[in-house]
Amino acid sequence: MELLQEYDFDFKYKRGVDNIVPDALSRRPDYREPDPVELYNLSVSLSPDVRDQLVQDYNDDPRLGPIYKDCLDGKVANGYSFQNNLLYFTRRGATTLAIPRHSPIRLTLLHDAHDSATAGHFGFQKTYDNLRRFVYWPHIAKDTQQYVATCEKCQRNKDSQDRPAGLLQPLPISSQRWEVVTMDFIGPLPPTARNFDAITVFVDKLTKQAHFVPSTTSATAVDVAHQFFDNIFKLHGTPTSIVSDRDTRFTSRFWQELHRLMDVKLALSTAYHPQTDGQTEVMNKTLKTMLRAFIDNKQSNWDQLLPSLEFAYNNAVNASTGYSPFFLNSGQQ
Incomplete structure (x- = not known):
């Protein structure tokens, strides 16, 4: 400021949209507000018992335990956010509930995503796509693949996936829904x-x-x-x-x-x-x-x-x- 006082100059306002090449005075980094952490309301219904189990599993988990403690202390963990005492993980713009790797809740989630009547006992890809929309844990794809591959009902009831003798001749795909x-x-x-x-x-x-x-x-x-x-x-x-x-x-x-x-x-x-x-x-x-x-x-x-x-x-x-x-x-x- 002492250096500027040696000069005679006039102050002129310049709109931010016109200030294409900003200087240190108009764009001081310490004036910037931190980017907000967006939290999304997920359609994951959890009973109080399940919530309590998750909190206990967070504390016992060697990987998520320190992250959970940092969030309790108000610290921001990379990729993780905190809401209602639960951890959420954001990846590629999608925010999902974080589940500890060895939590028994994983089996319940796998069952609901594959075995329930609203899940349909589909194969790995459909089960995985259905699951990862709401929850995340390390190696979730591997665990889902193993769970589906060892499903007794699927092995007993599904038809053989051998290649058919001959090719289907499909009709042209329409360009409009329900056309x-x-x-x-x-x-x-x-x-x-x-x-x-x-x-x-x-x-x-x-x-x-x-x-x-x-x-x-x-x-x-x-x-x-x-x-x-x-x-x-x-x-x-x-x-x-x-x-x-x-x-x-x-x-x-x-x-x-x-x-x-x-x-x-x-x-x-x-x-x-x-x-x-x-x-x-x-x-x-x-x-x-x-x-x-x-x-x-x-x-x-x-x-x-x-x-x-x-x-x-x-x-x-x-x-x-x-x-x-x-x-x-x-x-x-």
Whole structure:
């Protein structure tokens, strides 16, 4: 300041947006406020017992223990934040609940992300994607892979993944959501208490979102038309094309007339080659696997499982799109 007093000069204001090359006086580093640590409200519901267990596990963990103590003392740990006495870890812009490496809560989380009816007993990638959205611990991918690989129900119920003899001939992918809908039936199945013995499966060709509707093997074309209106039309509007096999319920005069009035093209698969509708064939295989994992001993409750399994499928990341059907339909998870 003494040096500046030797000069005669005028002060002129210059807006910050025009001050492209800032100087030490206008951009003093000690005037800068520290970058805020953003905390996100995660949809992870924890009981008081689980919270207490986590706090104890934090203190016992050789890696997270010192970090947890620093956060209690008000110190900022690199990559970690503190909220409601719990540690959160931020990586690549995503903030998740930090779990100690050897905490018994890990097994509970793995079970909920893989074994529960809303998880669907999917493979490693879908289970891992479902888990890492909410929690983090070191080697979470390795632990998830080992857990899924040793799942008894998966080994007992899932079909062989051997390469099929021949190639599927998929139909072109649509450019709009629910523009092309694939349909198929699964049945006959063991009758339920509500006298259902079949499932009508609807799948969107673009987003892969699916709807599972309990039905009967005696359902007529009129019954299937009502299922279509109640579960597809009222939610997603009228498609431009419906892909199905050559079941009489799809090739009947009623269906053909219905599609003519609705200006919907009925794209029938080649006779004796249901693989043309490869998407629904894969969906049927997936649904059967999920049902075998959760059905009761009498095999009479599968219709009650359909809402949970439908949620599990639509909530899981699809291998062909890289996103969950829910995300592609709504833009959020």
